[in-house]
Amino acid sequence: MTRQEDYIQAVKRFNAFLEEKHLRKTPERFAILKQVWQMEAHFGIDRLHAALEAEGYHVSRATAYNTIDLLVQCGVLRRHNFSSGESQYEAAREGHLHLICTRCGAITEVSTPPAMSRMLESDSFEPFRPAYLLAYVYGLCGDCAARNPQKADEN
Amino acid sequence: MTRQEDYIQAVKRFNAFLEEKHLRKTPERFAILKQVWQMEAHFGIDRLHAALEAEGYHVSRATAYNTIDLLVQCGVLRRHNFSSGESQYEAAREGHLHLICTRCGAITEVSTPPAMSRMLESDSFEPFRPAYLLAYVYGLCGDCAARNPQKADEN
């Protein structure tokens, strides 16, 4: 699926969500959704807000928070609370997880091993009904591991 | 391994860590580690701090933060940033993941499917050297799913 197709799906889904919940379709909400698709993989509210301003489109921070929240609720975005600081968002797509270096904080993405994805489809968690999975592997990135040949800080 | 044995291991590990990093073995640090072992599964700094006060042991919030941080670094504790609010901590133990209800926020733990644990031992992430995994499955808990027979909010 292309980025463009993804975006169209996202708009559809957002529309459906707003209708189902009897929420209003304001221009701000769709402007934000559009901007979200122009952002790099991970972004915080601040960068999103700045990007909108840069395009000459002004929305209040409060509205940005509100809308992003709706986008997370309807499954278009995923929220990551990496370090305790700004939350990071990214377009929802399955099949990838985050490798987080405990020494330098670098975050890289890799595709999810199939065993892991399969897990979600099974009934392993009855009566819990899984929708999506967020997984974070902590350890040392290649660079830090090279600098510190002994072993990881944690385990 | 019993809770008691776990605690002894944790103290050992913390000691080794402090020595290796040339950090000091203050009574506050060990009092906090001890209290951590009396807490329920998940706790935040506030509850930890209150529990210490209740036992008549006073440490400043700053020290609590500092020590908890060291305990996370040395692998005795894991930090979870669930909702954007207070971080939650728990004693490190492998083999379990969190089910998070997107409707009511309830969090339950289940043991990790073996396929997932195995993943960590493989070289799947070279050159990244994995130490531990945190995984969160989002969806509807049994109760919320029952109340909302259609489907999950997100996917």
Place this chain on the structure above:
DNA sequence: TTTCTTGCAAACGATTTGCACTTTG
């Protein structure tokens, strides 16, 4: 005695909230 720690309180920063004004349905 040197350096690390602690406690306290002030500073920070991300997120939330209250309220008057618009806008959607």
Place this chain on the structure above:
DNA sequence: CAAAGTGCAAATCGTTTGCAAGAAA
């Protein structure tokens, strides 16, 4: 029109920081 959404600024609240006093090494 009624109800919801927006912008703004003030309020929250978890976490961090600066600094003087106290302990570990």
